[in-house]
Amino acid sequence: MAGKVKAEYKELVRTSGVRMIDSGLTVATWGNISACDREEGLMYITPSGMNYHTLTNDDIVVFDLEGNHVEGDRRPSIELQLHRGMFNARPETTACIHTHPIFSTVFSSMGRDIPIDLHDEAAQALGGPVRCATYQLPGTQDLADAAIDAIGKDSNACLLRSHGAVCIGADMDSAFKVATVLEMVSEIYWRILATGNEYQPISAENVAAMQEFVKTKYGQY
Structure with a gap:
């Protein structure tokens, strides 16, 4: 039986859509965002092809x-x-953002991974190497499977x-931090390669020391 639908999750996804478009992580109506209420076992996701600035909470789909519609x-x-x-693959997460940013997409179009030993913030925020999935058509189960594998x-x-x-x-702010750091590091990497260097x-x-630092010492109690 489906859990209780909560208005605060609809609000979170709606405002996060505005945050994504305003931050330049996507353009027009592309990209999508979801949040998972682990307590109720429900996922809230943006609708297809709608303007993020004019969405209402009622437009968010649960x-x-x-995969059952609620x-x-x-x-x-x-x-x-x-x-x-x-x-389902990463039960520690509650937020997922699919972006269309410029520099990250440059590397995705080359089929090239983004290493985390390139920059301190990459080591701290990205968890592991950002691998490029095999090409699959948008909106397919094959794309979902390729992304989960990557x-x-x-x-x-x-x-x-x-x-x-x-x-x-683990939460929406964390997912946005990952998205922002990924795009920053992708631009740094692109600029390094543009000089003809590595x-x-x-x-x-x-790298391991910085990852441990983030887990145990960074921020407030």
Whole structure:
């Protein structure tokens, strides 16, 4: 039986859609966002092809994690299976953002991974190497499966070949941090390659030290 639908999750997804478009992580009506209420086993997702600035909470569509429609009259994002798959594969997450940012998509169009030993913030925020999934058509189960395979169990993001990026987090702010850091690091990497050089990698020991620092010492109690 489906859990209780909560208005605050609809509000979170709606305002996050505005945040995504205003931050330049996508354009027009592309990209999509979802949030998962683990307590109730429900997923809230943006509708397909609607202007983020004019969405209302009633436009947000609700499903359970088995893919059953629970509430909402709008057609959901075509990447419903991608979001549902991420939540089922990574039970520690409650937010998933699919973006179409410029520099991340440059690397996705090359089929090239983004390393985390390139920059301190990548090591701290991205979890593991940002791998590029094999090309699959948008909105298909094959795309969802390829993304789940690419993100694995350690990374907080993956690239969709010739398409964009997928970022996950323990909460929505964490997912946005991943998306922002991924795009920043992608631009840094692109600029390094544009000089005809390669980056000097941070040692695996220091990457591990920074990841431990973020988990245990960074921020407030």
